[in-house]
Amino acid sequence: MEKIPILRMGDYLLVTIQVDMHDRLALTLQDDLTRAINETSAKGVLIDISSLEMVDSFIGRMLANIAAMSRVLDARTVVVGMQPAVAITLVELGLPLPGIRTALNVDAGMELLRNGKSNFKFGRPSR
Amino acid sequence: MTIAATEVVALTNEPDIVAVRRRVREVAQKLGFSLVDQTKLVTAASELARNNIIYGGGGALQIEELNGARTGIRLKFEDKGPGIPDIDLAMRDGFTTGSGLGLGLGGAKRLVHEFDIVSKSGEGTKVTITRWK
Amino acid sequence: MATVPGKQIAGNLREIIADNQQNLCNDWIREMSESVRRGDLMKESELRAQCVQFLTAFSEALGSAGANTKSDAWEPVRDFLGQISTSRAKQGFSPSETASFIFSLKRPLFEAIQREYAADPQAMSRELWIATVLLDSLGLHTIEAYQRTREAVIARQQEEMLELSTPVVKLWDRILALPLIGTLDSARTQIVMENLLQSIVQTNSRIAIIDITGVPTVDTVVAQHLLKTVTAARLMGAECIISGVRPQIAQTIVHLGINLLDITTKAKLSDAFGVALEMIGATISYNSPAGAHGA
Numbered sequence: 378m379e380k381i382p383i384l385r386m387g388d389y390l391l392v393t394i395q396v397d398m399h400d401r402l403a404l405t406l407q408d409d410l411t412r413a414i415n416e417t418s419a420k421g422v423l424i425d426i427s428s429l430e431m432v433d434s435f436i437g438r439m440l441a442n443i444a445a446m447s448r449v450l451d452a453r454t455v456v457v458g459m460q461p462a463v464a465i466t467l468v469e470l471g472l473p474l475p476g477i478r479t480a481l482n483v484d485a486g487m488e489l490l491r492n493g494k495s496n497f498k499f500g501r502p503s504r
Numbered sequence: 505m506t507i508a509a510t511e512v513v514a515l516t517n518e519p520d521i522v523a524v525r526r527r528v529r530e531v532a533q534k535l536g537f538s539l540v541d542q543t544k545l546v547t548a549a550s551e552l553a554r555n556n557i558i559y560g561g562g563g564a565l566q567i568e569e570l571n572g573a574r575t576g577i578r579l580k581f582e583d584k585g586p587g588i589p590d591i592d593l594a595m596r597d598g599f600t601t602g603s604g605l606g607l608g609l610g611g612a613k614r615l616v617h618e619f620d621i622v623s624k625s626g627e628g629t630k631v632t633i634t635r636w637k
Numbered sequence: 638m639a640t641v642p643g644k645q646i647a648g649n650l651r652e653i654i655a656d657n658q659q660n661l662c663n664d665w666i667r668e669m670s671e672s673v674r675r676g677d678l679m680k681e682s683e684l685r686a687q688c689v690q691f692l693t694a695f696s697e698a699l700g701s702a703g704a705n706t707k708s709d710a711w712e713p714v715r716d717f718l719g720q721i722s723t724s725r726a727k728q729g730f731s732p733s734e735t736a737s738f739i740f741s742l743k744r745p746l747f748e749a750i751q752r753e754y755a756a757d758p759q760a761m762s763r764e765l766w767i768a769t770v771l772l773d774s775l776g777l778h779t780i781e782a783y784q785r786t787r788e789a790v791i792a793r794q795q796e797e798m799l800e801l802s803t804p805v806v807k808l809w810d811r812i813l814a815l816p817l818i819g820t821l822d823s824a825r826t827q828i829v830m831e832n833l834l835q836s837i838v839q840t841n842s843r844i845a846i847i848d849i850t851g852v853p854t855v856d857t858v859v860a861q862h863l864l865k866t867v868t869a870a871r872l873m874g875a876e877c878i879i880s881g882v883r884p885q886i887a888q889t890i891v892h893l894g895i896n897l898l899d900i901t902t903k904a905k906l907s908d909a910f911g912v913a914l915e916m917i918g919a920t921i922s923y924n925s926p927a928g929a930h931g932a
Contacts, residue, residue: 431543431550461838464834465540465543466544466547470612479873481873
């Protein structure tokens with residue numbers, strides 16, 4: 378069965394989601410990530426969605442669940458690379474993605490994970 | 505306004521949701537929809553396809569390419585499932601509360617230009633959405 | 638009769654055209670008055686070639702499918718008319734000049750029919766009726782094709798104007814500015830915002846300053862679009878600052894009960910730039926004390 382690979386980079390886990398992720402694959406990823414965070418005591422998870430051309434409520438919930446579960450395991454989650462068309466659609470859809478922090482790309486995302494807060498001097502309230 | 509082309513996609517199980525996304529994207533691209541418009545339609549289709557399969561027990565999607573004064577795409581989702589007893593309630597967003605019970609109908613409606621739903625308890629559900637170029 | 642009457646008559650029409658093709662062409666071209674012919678835009682030889690091509694396609698379609706212009710057999714004719722409409726639309730012909738290509742054929746064709754059926758008034762009126770219905774339908778098709786082309790041209794021009802009027806400017810590494818000018822309507826705002834988000838990705842900019850100094854009024858619709866854009870930018874990992882907020886606009890915003898969430902707003906673009914620099918952790922230092930005091 379196909380799985381989305383989870384890479385380890387030191388204290389962090391990196392996941393790259395390709396296009397056309399069907400529901401079962403998303404659920405598997407959720408389980409695999411939770412297990413991986415636990416086993417590696419990872420400090421953070423970076424999810425790269427730059428290849429995702431669509432995020433519907435199911436995938437949105439998956440991302441929110443991953444963020445929630447990793448928080449319980451004392452790890453941070455950052456989602457990077459959201460495409461403009463996807464962002465606009467999510468706003469229109471009314472999907473706020475609570476508890477998820479985002480960054481433009483992997484570099485910015487890693488910075489966010491490592492620094493614990495955005496390098497914005499003015500802290501943005503968590504959304 | 506004429507229907508330039510029609511095709512039917514069977515909705516049986518969960519992998520068909522991906523097939524729907526792909527096919528709707530292809531048709532929207534072919535008709536020259538902007539990337540944002542394509543994404544909105546594909547996302548709405550994904551929500552409705554999921555409802556059809558998971559809650560409605562499966563059915564079919566009819567994709568219509570509309571021609572004439574305006575170009576558009578019309579998607580008709582039909583299932584013979586249990587139906588929705590209270591449509592107004594269903595249209596209110598469930599997923600924003602994180603409960604996971606939302607049918608995504610309200611969201612899908614916001615992504616398209618025309619939205620129509622016919623559903624009765626025990627008589628299945630038919631959702632029709634249209635997006636113009 | 639064993640044959641379908643429509644097809645039979647169409648077959649007669651076909652013969653009439655075949656027998657009179659040369660004269661028909663000449664009369665047709667003559668019928669297109671000087672003004673319609675647009676000698677300034679199209680040479681007569683080209684026009685003649687189009688007439689011949691049309692009559693040929695027309696005859697063939699008549700032969701295979703009778704008078705049903707919507708059928709597949711008539712597609713070559715419809716395509717041909719579509720092509721010449723499109724090219725005329727682009728060349729600058731007016732709608733009437735374009736449609737006259739078809740309608741000018743009426744008199745020559747009717748005269749040919751009248752000559753052929755001089756002895757049989759009933760058949761003549763049947764033929765005339767079929768011919769006029771045929772040509773009217775093709776004439777309308779020509780106009781529709783022309784319309785579509787004009788609309789496409791206009792749409793493209795609008796896009797170009799939009800792009801010119803809302804440039805996204807890179808102020809600094811990772812800082813963009815979008816100076817908005819003029820009234821914002823819903824359609825325009827959407828396009829502008831999409832461009833901004835695209836630029837954020839392309840330039841890897843963490844901060845986008847949306848300057849509304851040049852926007853006379855901000856109503857709820859515009860405010861909603863601005864809010865949506867900021868929300869979308871945040872989802873992508875960038876932050877927005879709104880600058881150029883004049884006192885009147887501030888009042889309107891409060892008055893309308895628009896919740897700006899927690900977006901930073903500044904009256905001046907320069908102030909917004911200062912905030913942006915702080916946000917990315919940059920400072921400006923002067924080379925000499927004199928410079929710091931604006932020498």
